[in-house]
Amino acid sequence: xxxxxxxxxxxxxxxxxxxxxxxxxxxxxxxxxxxxxxxxxxxxxxxxxxxxxxxxxxxxxxxxxxxxxxxxxxxxxxxxxxxxxxxxxxxxxxxxxxxxxxxxxxxxxxxxxxxxxxxxxxxxxxxxxxxxxxxxxxxxxxxxxxxxxxxxxxxxxxxxxxxxxxxxxxxxxxxxxxxxxxxxxxxxxxxxxxxxxxxxxxxxxxxxxxxxxxxxxxxxxxxxxxxxxxxxx
Numbered sequence: 401x402x403x404x405x406x407x408x409x410x411x412x413x414x415x416x417x418x419x420x421x422x423x424x425x426x427x428x429x430x431x432x433x434x435x436x437x438x439x440x441x442x443x444x445x446x447x448x449x450x451x452x453x454x455x456x457x458x459x460x461x462x463x464x465x466x467x468x469x470x471x472x473x474x475x476x477x478x479x480x481x482x483x484x485x486x487x488x489x490x491x492x493x494x495x496x497x498x499x500x501x502x503x504x505x506x507x508x509x510x511x512x513x514x515x516x517x518x519x520x521x522x523x524x525x526x527x528x529x530x531x532x533x534x535x536x537x538x539x540x541x542x543x544x545x546x547x548x549x550x551x552x553x554x555x556x557x558x559x560x561x562x563x564x565x566x567x568x569x570x571x572x573x574x575x576x577x578x579x580x581x582x583x584x585x586x587x588x589x590x591x592x593x594x595x596x597x598x599x600x601x602x603x604x605x606x607x608x609x610x611x612x613x614x615x616x617x618x619x620x621x622x623x624x625x626x627x628x629x630x631x632x633x
Contacts, residue, residue: 448492450529453515459497461577461586463537467514467569471559481521487511490534499533503581512539514569516552537571538580538587543608546615547623551593551606554620558604562597569593570631594630603627 444456444465453469487501504511514537515530529535539548559565570592578587588610596603605627606620 445497446493448490448532448534450515450532450535452520452526452529453535455514455534457493457497457534458573461571461573462497462499462583463573463586463588464514464534464569464571466571467535469515469567471519471555471565471567473559473561473563473565475522476519476556476559478522480518481524481527484517485524485528485531487531487533487536490532493534498583499536499585500581500583501533503583503585504538505581507538507580508541509538509580509587510541510544511536512544512548514571516555518552519556538585538610539591540610540612542613542615543591543610547613547618548591548608550620551595551608551623554604555593555595558595558597558602562600562602564597566596566598567593568630572631592625592630594627596627605630 445459446457448455448457453467455464456466457463458465489498489500501511511533513530513535515535517527517530520530521527555565555567571588572590572592573586574589577589579585580587590607590609592605592607594603594605605625606623607625607629608623
């Protein structure tokens, strides 16, 4: 039942994030999130409102299933804060379902941001928000450091081009995922990202397996897929 119910989260996130705006300082403001309604309709174990993005969290995976956010083209590339915050446990999640920084140590997987560092580094408090471990999933180093970054460059470019851009990321785990760390964090098998702006009738979707890549020859176009293939669980 959970997998069937999750299909509606994608539509609900679109509604939520199309209602986003900015305050007078250019910081993103999300519309209020009715967590009880989303929980009933989406099948997520927990909806986490991080103010600048929303996480659909799964207790068994100890990781996100979906993440959604809007980017403001006026601020997304400015001022690019260099000093990175520290990762922190997401205290809104019950302790037994949290992932921890040390779960990744020695695993061979990177701590991969879903709502990315570089798209949220225009303000210190905004940047801190994406260092929640609930926004982090195990990514192959080639994906995290090279291949997936192409989608992050693109989302910022499109936010500038259209003024705003909505983004939904789906994390795919499979039936029997590999586990890492003392907390047995599930390793995703792949990642989908959908970029869209309904006002300009723009949408573009990408899929990356969570595997090593030959980064010298890998291109963004190789990962482009039909948005009809965006996961419906």
